[in-house]
Amino acid sequence: xxxxxxxxxxxxxxxxxxxxxxxxxxxxxxxxxxxxxxxxxxxxxxxxxxxxxxxxxxxxxxxxxxxxxxxxxxxxxxxxxxxxxxxxxxxxxxxxxxxxxxxxxxxxxxxxxxxxxxxxxxxxxxxxxxxxxxxxxxxxxxxxxxxxxxxxxxxxxxxxxxxxxxxxxxxxxxxxxxxxxxxxxxxxxxxxxxxxxxxxxxxxxxxxxxxxxxxxxxxxxxxxxxxxxxxx
Amino acid sequence: xxxxxxxxxxxxxxxxxxxxxxxxxxxxxxxxxxxxxxxxxxxxxxxxxxxxxxxxxxxxxxxxxxxxxxxxxxxxxxxxxxxxxxxxxxxxxxxxxxxxxxxxxxxxxxxxxxxxxxxxxxxxxxxxxxxxxxxxxxxxxxxxxxxxxxxxxxxxxxxxxxxxxxxxxxxxxxxxxxxxxxxxxxxxxxxxxxxxxxxxxxxxxxxxxxxxxxxxxxxxxxxxxxxxxxxxxxxxxxxxxxxxxxxxxxxxxxxxx
Numbered sequence: 001x002x003x004x005x006x007x008x009x010x011x012x013x014x015x016x017x018x019x020x021x022x023x024x025x026x027x028x029x030x031x032x033x034x035x036x037x038x039x040x041x042x043x044x045x046x047x048x049x050x051x052x053x054x055x056x057x058x059x060x061x062x063x064x065x066x067x068x069x070x071x072x073x074x075x076x077x078x079x080x081x082x083x084x085x086x087x088x089x090x091x092x093x094x095x096x097x098x099x100x101x102x103x104x105x106x107x108x109x110x111x112x113x114x115x116x117x118x119x120x121x122x123x124x125x126x127x128x129x130x131x132x133x134x135x136x137x138x139x140x141x142x143x144x145x146x147x148x149x150x151x152x153x154x155x156x157x158x159x160x161x162x163x164x165x166x167x168x169x170x171x172x173x174x175x176x177x178x179x180x181x182x183x184x185x186x187x188x189x190x191x192x193x194x195x196x197x198x199x200x201x202x203x204x205x206x207x208x209x210x211x212x213x214x215x216x217x218x219x220x221x222x223x224x225x226x227x228x229x230x231x232x
Numbered sequence: 233x234x235x236x237x238x239x240x241x242x243x244x245x246x247x248x249x250x251x252x253x254x255x256x257x258x259x260x261x262x263x264x265x266x267x268x269x270x271x272x273x274x275x276x277x278x279x280x281x282x283x284x285x286x287x288x289x290x291x292x293x294x295x296x297x298x299x300x301x302x303x304x305x306x307x308x309x310x311x312x313x314x315x316x317x318x319x320x321x322x323x324x325x326x327x328x329x330x331x332x333x334x335x336x337x338x339x340x341x342x343x344x345x346x347x348x349x350x351x352x353x354x355x356x357x358x359x360x361x362x363x364x365x366x367x368x369x370x371x372x373x374x375x376x377x378x379x380x381x382x383x384x385x386x387x388x389x390x391x392x393x394x395x396x397x398x399x400x401x402x403x404x405x406x407x408x409x410x411x412x413x414x415x416x417x418x419x420x421x422x423x424x425x426x427x428x429x430x431x432x433x434x435x436x437x438x439x440x441x442x443x444x445x446x447x448x449x450x451x452x453x454x455x456x457x458x459x460x461x462x463x464x465x466x467x468x469x470x471x472x473x474x475x476x477x478x479x480x481x482x483x484x485x486x487x488x489x
Contacts, residue, residue: 030339031335037342049321058344059339060342062489063489072317072318072319075316076314089322104377106378107380108381109383111419112382113419114421115428141460170317207355211394211489226340
């Protein structure tokens with residue numbers, strides 16, 4: 001058994017033992033959310049019943065992204081004990097890494113020239129020939145990603161994508177490539193267990209990418225919010 | 233074992249059938265090139281040679297062989313290393329919003345009462361709400377997400393913060409003292425003289441401070457409202473800004489996401 005699987009098995013055992021010692025019954029998603037709602041920060045809730053990714057603060061749903069499906073994908077290493085079955089009860093995971101920042105526009109002037117006050121006045125005059133300001137044409141930002149995967153403090157990653165195949169090697173061709181690499185002795189890259197949130201609209205994935213950042217709590221298997229805000 | 237079907241799909245459990253490739257060889261025959269034994273007789277006079285040159289069994293046999301090889305590769309290699317997937321659902325027995333439960337009571341105490349401001353930074357919308365009723369909805373602009381790198385020195389990321397904040401100050405006719413990044417962005421060195429940093433017009437008629445230098449303020453460029461173009465502040469149009477400034481008091485909670 002690999003070290004990673006040992007760690008997973010140990011984590012599962014410790015969690016079960018801790019729950020048993022504490023005399024806890026089934027995990028209560030509302031109790032988990034009540035703890036998260038005490039802080040000033042946002043938190044995300046994956047609701048399996050409504051199939052939504054809910055953006056919340058203080059128990060209030062600020063917005064929700066409709067999901068086509070929520071799928072757990074994992075690698076089963078034939079016969080070896082170990083990871084993992086999909087999470088079957090509510091859990092709070094914390095994101096430990098942000099999606100790559102390649103979508104951000106970078107402005108990096110090579111040299112800075114001394115500031116001259118007259119320039120500003122000249123620009124103002126040029127910008128306002130008829131007395132009204134002319135809006136600059138901002139450089140359009142690069143498109144935000146519509147598929148990404150982030151690590152969490154659990155053994156599971158969270159991915160957001162328009163299809164499961166986009167983030168997991170489930171497609172037929174990707175399986176063949178993976179199989180071929182294994183046949184010729186090139187180790188196929190291990191696939192981390194991933195909870196894939198399949199969005200209905202790729203734009204939904206783009207508009208929430210900035211919320212998948214380190215320390216963001218994600219309540220997996222939460223309940224509908226007790227209150228709704230206008231954006232939701 | 234099911235697995236690889238005639239359309240090349242794999243079942244959800246990720247299993248691939250050992251014999252499926254052989255079975256599928258026949259289906260390829262059906263969709264392959266129609267170069268059967270009688271082909272030369274039915275083709276038109278312009279291209280007779282093409283049909284005669286290719287033995288009729290070659291195409292389906294090649295396709296069948298290729299499919300069988302692929303199936304064997306997949307079946308053999310994936311046998312001990314399978315990617316599985318399952319629909320995710322939590323145990324419904326644990327789900328209950330019974331208002332009598334302690335956890336539910338604690339959670340219900342959290343949402344703020346009274347006036348709140350909610351801002352969707354990605355879509356550029358602002359809502360002013362009281363007790364579930366939307367008093368005002370407005371287009372706004374939030375942070376562009378741009379990264380500004382000073383030559384050999386500092387880095388700024390123009391994101392709007394998220395989470396809960398409060399209005400900590402309200403100002404009429406706000407003056408902006410331009411920070412260093414405003415000059416670096418223009419390719420100039422930040423001036424020593426503070427008077428060169430003073431800007432009386434860019435913030436509009438009103439500003440509401442959310443702390444840490446972030447403001448809700450006006451803009452000279454109202455045509456850009458709704459687009460993520462700011463350095464982290466929230467820009468509003470003149471009328472919406474005036475309404476918000478008059479309605480919102482110091483201490484009002486603002487939720488940004």
